[in-house]
Amino acid sequence: VAVAADAAPLGTVPLPAPVKGPIKGVRLILSDASIGGGQRVKTFTQKPLSFADVIKLLSEHLGFEELWRTTGISMASLRSEAGAQSLLITGYDGHRRVPIRGDAGLVEFLSSTGFTCIPSLEVKMPRRAPAAWAADPTRPPTAAAAPAEGARMARDQVEKLEDANYKLLRASDKLGRRIDELERLGSTNKEEA
Numbered sequence: 001v002a003v004a005a006d007a008a009p010l011g012t013v014p015l016p017a018p019v020k021g022p023i024k025g026v027r028l029i030l031s032d033a034s035i036g037g038g039q040r041v042k043t044f045t046q047k048p049l050s051f052a053d054v055i056k057l058l059s060e061h062l063g064f065e066e067l068w069r070t071t072g073i074s075m076a077s078l079r080s081e082a083g084a085q086s087l088l089i090t091g092y093d094g095h096r097r098v099p100i101r102g103d104a105g106l107v108e109f110l111s112s113t114g115f116t117c118i119p120s121l122e123v124k125m126p127r128r129a130p131a132a133w134a135a136d137p138t139r140p141p142t143a144a145a146a147p148a149e150g151a152r153m154a155r156d157q158v159e160k161l162e163d164a165n166y167k168l169l170r171a172s173d174k175l176g177r178r179i180d181e182l183e184r185l186g187s188t189n190k191e192e193a
Contacts, residue, residue, distance in 0.1 A: 023047065023110070024117045028054065030062045032125040034070065043118060047110050050103040054089070058123060067125055088155065092120040095166070097159060 026047055030040040040062040048054045055078065058064035068075060078086070089100040094115025100106050106121075113119045 022117075023113055023119060026110070027118055027120040028057055028062065029120055029122040030058055030064060030067070030125075031122055032067055034067065048121070049107055049110070051087075051089075051106065054106070054121060054123065064123075070125075086126050088124040088126075088152075090122045090124075090159075092122065097163070099156065099159065 025043050025045045027041060027043045028048075031038060042057075042061050044057060044061075048057055055064065065075065068078065089106070091098040091100050091106075091109040093109070093113040096115060098105075098109050100109055100121070110119065
Protein backbone atom coordinates (compact mmCIF):
# COMPACT_ATOMS: atom_id res chain seq x y z
CA VAL A 1 0.00 0.00 0.00
CA ALA A 2 1.50 3.30 -1.08
CA VAL A 3 0.97 6.29 1.18
CA ALA A 4 1.80 9.83 0.16
CA ALA A 5 5.02 11.12 1.71
CA ASP A 6 3.36 14.30 2.93
CA ALA A 7 0.40 12.50 4.57
CA ALA A 8 -0.14 13.23 8.26
CA PRO A 9 0.38 10.36 10.69
CA LEU A 10 -2.70 8.33 11.61
CA GLY A 11 -4.74 9.99 14.35
CA THR A 12 -3.57 13.54 13.67
CA VAL A 13 -5.46 16.35 12.03
CA PRO A 14 -3.57 18.34 9.43
CA LEU A 15 -3.90 22.10 9.87
CA PRO A 16 -4.87 24.27 6.93
CA ALA A 17 -2.01 25.91 5.09
CA PRO A 18 -1.21 29.44 6.30
CA VAL A 19 -2.36 32.32 4.11
CA LYS A 20 0.44 34.38 2.66
CA GLY A 21 0.10 38.14 2.53
CA PRO A 22 -1.30 40.92 4.71
CA ILE A 23 -4.83 40.97 6.02
CA LYS A 24 -7.29 42.77 3.76
CA GLY A 25 -9.73 43.82 6.45
CA VAL A 26 -11.42 42.89 9.71
CA ARG A 27 -14.91 41.50 10.20
CA LEU A 28 -16.66 42.79 13.33
CA ILE A 29 -19.44 40.69 14.82
CA LEU A 30 -21.72 42.15 17.50
CA SER A 31 -23.45 39.31 19.37
CA ASP A 32 -26.39 39.65 21.73
CA ALA A 33 -29.53 37.63 22.35
CA SER A 34 -31.70 40.74 21.90
CA ILE A 35 -30.56 41.18 18.27
CA GLY A 36 -32.82 39.56 15.71
CA GLY A 37 -30.75 36.60 14.47
CA GLY A 38 -28.34 37.02 17.38
CA GLN A 39 -25.63 38.95 15.50
CA ARG A 40 -24.82 42.00 13.42
CA VAL A 41 -21.84 41.67 11.09
CA LYS A 42 -19.84 44.17 9.02
CA THR A 43 -16.43 44.00 7.33
CA PHE A 44 -14.02 46.94 7.49
CA THR A 45 -10.84 47.63 5.54
CA GLN A 46 -9.10 49.39 8.44
CA LYS A 47 -7.68 47.44 11.39
CA PRO A 48 -8.85 48.57 14.84
CA LEU A 49 -5.76 48.74 17.05
CA SER A 50 -7.47 49.36 20.39
CA PHE A 51 -10.71 48.57 22.20
CA ALA A 52 -11.67 52.24 21.68
CA ASP A 53 -11.36 51.76 17.90
CA VAL A 54 -13.51 48.62 18.05
CA ILE A 55 -16.18 50.38 20.14
CA LYS A 56 -16.15 53.38 17.77
CA LEU A 57 -16.69 51.15 14.70
CA LEU A 58 -19.41 49.17 16.48
CA SER A 59 -21.17 52.38 17.55
CA GLU A 60 -21.01 54.00 14.11
CA HIS A 61 -22.03 50.98 12.04
CA LEU A 62 -23.72 48.29 14.15
CA GLY A 63 -25.87 50.13 16.70
CA PHE A 64 -23.66 49.28 19.67
CA GLU A 65 -24.71 52.23 21.86
CA GLU A 66 -28.42 51.30 21.77
CA LEU A 67 -27.60 47.75 22.87
CA TRP A 68 -25.14 48.98 25.48
CA ARG A 69 -27.84 51.05 27.20
CA THR A 70 -29.70 47.81 28.00
CA THR A 71 -26.80 46.62 30.18
CA GLY A 72 -27.21 49.46 32.68
CA ILE A 73 -23.55 50.46 32.42
CA SER A 74 -22.68 53.98 31.23
CA MET A 75 -20.68 54.51 28.04
CA ALA A 76 -18.18 56.55 30.09
CA SER A 77 -17.29 53.48 32.15
CA LEU A 78 -16.73 51.50 28.94
CA ARG A 79 -13.97 53.87 27.88
CA SER A 80 -11.82 52.85 30.86
CA GLU A 81 -9.59 49.75 30.66
CA ALA A 82 -11.63 48.00 33.36
CA GLY A 83 -14.87 48.87 31.61
CA ALA A 84 -13.64 47.52 28.27
CA GLN A 85 -12.90 44.22 30.01
CA SER A 86 -16.65 43.78 30.62
CA LEU A 87 -17.00 42.95 26.91
CA LEU A 88 -16.07 39.47 25.80
CA ILE A 89 -14.02 39.88 22.62
CA THR A 90 -12.90 36.80 20.71
CA GLY A 91 -10.67 36.84 17.65
CA TYR A 92 -11.23 34.23 14.90
CA ASP A 93 -8.43 33.43 12.46
CA GLY A 94 -9.68 30.49 10.42
CA HIS A 95 -9.96 27.58 12.86
CA ARG A 96 -8.00 29.46 15.55
CA ARG A 97 -10.02 31.20 18.28
CA VAL A 98 -8.30 33.64 20.64
CA PRO A 99 -9.85 35.41 23.67
CA ILE A 100 -8.68 39.04 23.55
CA ARG A 101 -7.80 40.88 26.76
CA GLY A 102 -6.80 44.53 26.40
CA ASP A 103 -5.35 46.59 23.57
CA ALA A 104 -2.08 44.64 23.56
CA GLY A 105 -3.97 41.38 23.05
CA LEU A 106 -5.89 42.90 20.14
CA VAL A 107 -2.74 44.11 18.40
CA GLU A 108 -1.01 40.76 19.01
CA PHE A 109 -3.95 38.84 17.52
CA LEU A 110 -4.18 41.02 14.40
CA SER A 111 -0.42 40.87 13.82
CA SER A 112 -0.32 37.06 14.18
CA THR A 113 -3.15 36.10 11.82
CA GLY A 114 -2.12 33.47 9.33
CA PHE A 115 -5.11 31.36 8.31
CA THR A 116 -7.35 34.01 6.74
CA CYS A 117 -7.02 37.36 4.99
CA ILE A 118 -10.04 38.73 6.87
CA PRO A 119 -9.93 37.79 10.58
CA SER A 120 -13.07 38.27 12.68
CA LEU A 121 -13.57 39.98 16.03
CA GLU A 122 -16.70 38.90 17.89
CA VAL A 123 -17.90 41.25 20.62
CA LYS A 124 -20.40 39.72 23.06
CA MET A 125 -22.48 42.00 25.22
CA PRO A 126 -22.51 41.46 29.00
CA ARG A 127 -25.79 40.16 30.41
CA ARG A 128 -26.24 42.87 33.07
CA ALA A 129 -24.26 45.45 35.01
CA PRO A 130 -22.00 44.10 37.77
CA ALA A 131 -23.25 45.10 41.23
CA ALA A 132 -20.10 47.17 41.86
CA TRP A 133 -20.91 49.40 38.86
CA ALA A 134 -24.57 49.93 39.67
CA ALA A 135 -23.76 52.45 42.43
CA ASP A 136 -20.77 54.12 40.73
CA PRO A 137 -20.38 53.36 37.00
CA THR A 138 -16.96 55.03 36.81
CA ARG A 139 -15.50 52.69 39.46
CA PRO A 140 -13.88 49.52 38.11
CA PRO A 141 -15.24 46.20 39.37
CA THR A 142 -14.00 44.92 42.73
CA ALA A 143 -14.66 41.82 44.77
CA ALA A 144 -18.41 42.27 44.19
CA ALA A 145 -17.81 41.36 40.53
CA ALA A 146 -16.11 38.07 41.40
CA PRO A 147 -18.93 36.01 39.82
CA ALA A 148 -18.05 37.64 36.48
CA GLU A 149 -14.51 36.29 36.83
CA GLY A 150 -15.89 32.81 37.51
CA ALA A 151 -18.06 33.12 34.41
CA ARG A 152 -15.01 34.08 32.36
CA MET A 153 -13.17 30.98 33.58
CA ALA A 154 -16.20 28.86 32.69
CA ARG A 155 -16.28 30.37 29.17
CA ASP A 156 -12.56 29.70 28.77
CA GLN A 157 -13.12 26.08 29.82
CA VAL A 158 -15.97 25.75 27.31
CA GLU A 159 -13.72 27.14 24.57
CA LYS A 160 -11.01 24.61 25.44
CA LEU A 161 -13.54 21.77 25.33
CA GLU A 162 -14.89 22.98 21.98
CA ASP A 163 -11.37 23.09 20.55
CA ALA A 164 -10.66 19.57 21.80
CA ASN A 165 -13.99 18.39 20.35
CA TYR A 166 -13.10 19.94 16.98
CA LYS A 167 -9.75 18.15 16.93
CA LEU A 168 -11.34 14.82 17.86
CA LEU A 169 -14.00 15.18 15.16
CA ARG A 170 -11.36 15.91 12.51
CA ALA A 171 -9.28 12.91 13.67
CA SER A 172 -12.37 10.70 13.59
CA ASP A 173 -13.24 11.87 10.07
CA LYS A 174 -9.72 11.19 8.86
CA LEU A 175 -9.70 7.74 10.49
CA GLY A 176 -13.00 6.94 8.77
CA ARG A 177 -11.57 7.97 5.40
CA ARG A 178 -8.49 5.81 5.96
CA ILE A 179 -10.63 2.78 6.92
CA ASP A 180 -12.73 3.25 3.78
CA GLU A 181 -9.55 3.42 1.70
CA LEU A 182 -8.17 0.25 3.29
CA GLU A 183 -11.46 -1.59 2.67
CA ARG A 184 -11.39 -0.45 -0.94
CA LEU A 185 -7.79 -1.61 -1.37
CA GLY A 186 -8.61 -4.95 0.29
CA SER A 187 -11.53 -5.55 -2.07
CA THR A 188 -9.43 -4.70 -5.13
CA ASN A 189 -6.67 -7.04 -3.94
CA LYS A 190 -9.23 -9.87 -3.51
CA GLU A 191 -10.54 -9.27 -7.03
CA GLU A 192 -7.01 -9.43 -8.47
CA ALA A 193 -6.17 -12.67 -6.65
